Amino acid sequence: xxxxxxKPYRILFWATTFQSDIHSFxxxxxxxxxxxxxxxxxxxxxxxxxxxxxxxPIKAQMLDKQKKETxxxxxxxxxxxxxxxxxxxxxxxxxxxxxxxxxxxxxMDNLSGEFEHVHNNIRRLVGDGKAPNPNFIWxxxxxxxxxxxxxxxxxxxxxxxxxxxAQADDILNVKIDKKEAAPFYSVDIVxxxxxxxxxxxxxxxxLSHWGDDPExxxxxxxxxxxxxxxxxxxxxxSFRYDPSYLKELDELIKGYDHVMFKFKDTSQDxxxxxxISDVMVSNYSSLINRFYITxxxxxxxxxxxxxxxxxxxxxxxxxGKLVEENVHEEFHGWKFPPEMIGxxxxxxxxxxxxxxxxxxxxxxxxxxxxxxxVEEHMGGADGHxxxxxxxxxxxxxxx
Numbered sequence: 001x002x003x004x005x006x007k008p009y010r011i012l013f014w015a016t017t018f019q020s021d022i023h024s025f026x027x028x029x030x031x032x033x034x035x036x037x038x039x040x041x042x043x044x045x046x047x048x049x050x051x052x053x054x055x056x057p058i059k060a061q062m063l064d065k066q067k068k069e070t071x072x073x074x075x076x077x078x079x080x081x082x083x084x085x086x087x088x089x090x091x092x093x094x095x096x097x098x099x100x101x102x103x104x105x106x107x108m109d110n111l112s113g114e115f116e117h118v119h120n121n122i123r124r125l126v127g128d129g130k131a132p133n134p135n136f137i138w139x140x141x142x143x144x145x146x147x148x149x150x151x152x153x154x155x156x157x158x159x160x161x162x163x164x165x166a167q168a169d170d171i172l173n174v175k176i177d178k179k180e181a182a183p184f185y186s187v188d189i190v191x192x193x194x195x196x197x198x199x200x201x202x203x204x205x206x207l208s209h210w211g212d213d214p215e216x217x218x219x220x221x222x223x224x225x226x227x228x229x230x231x232x233x234x235x236x237x238s239f240r241y242d243p244s245y246l247k248e249l250d251e252l253i254k255g256y257d258h259v260m261f262k263f264k265d266t267s268q269d270x271x272x273x274x275x276i277s278d279v280m281v282s283n284y285s286s287l288i289n290r291f292y293i294t295x296x297x298x299x300x301x302x303x304x305x306x307x308x309x310x311x312x313x314x315x316x317x318x319x320g321k322l323v324e325e326n327v328h329e330e331f332h333g334w335k336f337p338p339e340m341i342g343x344x345x346x347x348x349x350x351x352x353x354x355x356x357x358x359x360x361x362x363x364x365x366x367x368x369x370x371x372x373x374v375e376e377h378m379g380g381a382d383g384h385x386x387x388x389x390x391x392x393x394x395x396x397x398x399x
Contacts, residue, residue, distance in 0.1 A: 008036040009397055012079035012094065014065065015041040016087040018268045020290065021100045021139070021166040023052075025083070028169070028386035030058045034394075038077055040065035040089070042265070051184030052269040055176060065089070080397045088121040096396050097126040097136045100166060100389075103286030104141040104378055105200075106334045108152070115153050132158035134399045137392060139163045142379040148335065163389050164379030167271065171293045172383045176275045186260045187230040189276050193360055195224070196277035198234040198270075200285040209303065210349055217252050221259050223353055229360070230258045232273055234287070237265040279359040281352075289342065292370035293381045297359035298343030301352065342366060342373030 011029060015022050018041040029035045037060045044062035047053055063070045074093055081096035082089070099122075109115070119129055126135040138155055140146040140162045149155050178190045187194075207216040224231050238246060253259045262273070274280075274291055282288035283301040291298055339345065343366040344359070346352045358365060374381050 008034055009081070009394070010077060010079045010094075011035055011037045011393070012074055012077065012082050013037060013039045013041075014082060014084045014087075014089045014093075015039060016085050016102065017042075017264055018047055019264075019270050020085075020103065022083065022085045022102075023269070023271065024167040024170045025100060025386055025389055026058060026060065027056065028166070028390065030060050032390065036060075038063060038074060038079070040070060040074060041268075042066060043268075046266065047268055050267065050269050051181055051272045054184070055180060055272070056170075056174065081393060082125065083393075088118075088125060092125050095126065095135055097122065098139070098389075098393055098396065099137070100139045100163075104145060104165070104289060105286030106284050106336050106338070106340075108335055119154065129155050129159055132156045135396070137161055137396055139389075140379070141165060142377050144377060145379075161392055162379050163392075164381060164385045165290060165293070166386050166389060167290055168293045168374075168378075168381035169383050169386050170271055171274060171290065172381060174271070174275060176272060178276055181272055181276055184272070185232070187232065187258050189230060189232075192258065193229045193278045194232055194276055195229050195356065196232050196234065196273050196280040196291070198273075198280060198282045198285045198287040198291075200236060200283060207301075207349075214248050214252060216349060217249070219349065220352075221252065221256050223356075224258055225256065227357070227360075229356070231260075232277065233259065233261045234267075234270060234273060235261060235263045238263040239265065278363070279356065281356075284338065289373065289378060292342040292366075292374050292378075295367040295370055296363060297366045298341075298370065299352065299355045299359065300338075300341050300343060300345045302338060302345055302347045336377075340373075342370035 013022060013026055018039065026037065026039060029037050039058070039060055039062045041047060041062060042065060044064050047062065063073060071089075071091055075091065079094040081098060082094045083098045083100060085100055086102040122129040122136060127133050129136050129138065133156065136159050138149060138160050140149055140160050141164055142162060146157075146160050146162055149160055150157050182188075182190050207213050207220075210216055221231065235241070249261060253261065270287060274294065277291075277296070279297045279299065280288055280291040281299040281301065283303040288298050288300065344355045346355050379385075
């Protein structure tokens with residue numbers, strides 16, 4: 001057991017998107033007497049208005065990482081350790097680094113030298129991550145993820161720790177009254193079942209492999225109206241989509257009071273969405289395997305037409321422009337086969353509708369399958385993951 005420190009340890013969180021694991025770990029340290037923290041994020045004034053901050057407030061100071069004066073303030077803060085997700089600050093802050101990666105998904109994230117950039121940044125901040133480094137820890141979600149990070153991503157085993165998902169603690173322990181959350185939604189989340197659609201941007205237009213994308217969405221939204229459900233559609237950053245596609249989507253929801261769209265760059269939080277949703281649907285975004293922790297039904301849209309097992313992987317530069325596009329045959333770009341999931345899988349619109357009906361009628365239909373996936377691939381979920389991360393962070397600082 002660690003002794004209380006005389007002066008709080010100073011921790012800087014540098015968040016690409018303030019959500020998921022990094023957000024839940026901030027919440028944990030924010031209530032811990034041995035830590036003083038600062039959070040650098042995009043649009044902190046917008047985050048202060050989000051439902052999660054109103055219902056589960058974080059007291060620590062939030063700074064706009066896009067402002068030059070923020071870098072000076074953070075230098076003067078003199079953090080003992082830096083905690084990041086999938087991007088890194090331009091300056092060195094502190095001598096220790098903990099990386100809480102932004103998600104555990106199916107896609108291989110080493111394509112086209114992506115991790116060489118990561119290694120270069122780690123080396124710049126605290127030294128080489130490919131060799132045993134007492135100043136650096138990388139979060140892993142489970143045994144296989146640890147092996148992957150060592151064998152494929154190239155980190156020394158000594159720098160890897162199996163934590164699981166910090167957000168699992170909030171998903172298991174936090175209880176939200178839907179009536180209190182209702183003002184933050186444009187749909188009636190209290191009196192209708194809520195279906196969360198969380199899509200990755202990697203496959204382009206979301207339903208186009210089944211036919212005309214706008215027409216299919218019209219069909220889906222009309223179906224939702226008929227059966228009396230809400231669709232809360234969580235999209236990736238808006239800049240990742242063609243403006244014409246965004247315009248089409250905006251036109252689609254006019255006249256529907258049971259559909260709302262949320263974009264990652266303007267609605268950073270996803271915790272409240274997870275907590276109030278009865279079912280989740282995705283084309284294999286890493287958000288869906290966090291939803292497994294709830295035990296509620298999950299539906300996986302196979303992201304290509306059945307019989308054409310190939311997909312497009314896209315990479316954007318720092319300015320949001322497409323810099324690379326690769327087509328991969330037979331899902332060679334994935335860590336797992338697409339059948340290795342914790343819920344249902346669908347290949348057609350009709351199967352999709354049937355899966356929604358089944359999920360609403362059988363709310364436990366995916367519970368055991370989801371639990372097994374979390375145990376085998378995500379390090380489990382027992383409600384005490386943030387506690388274990390804190391102990392490792394303290395040991396990192398005190399080494």
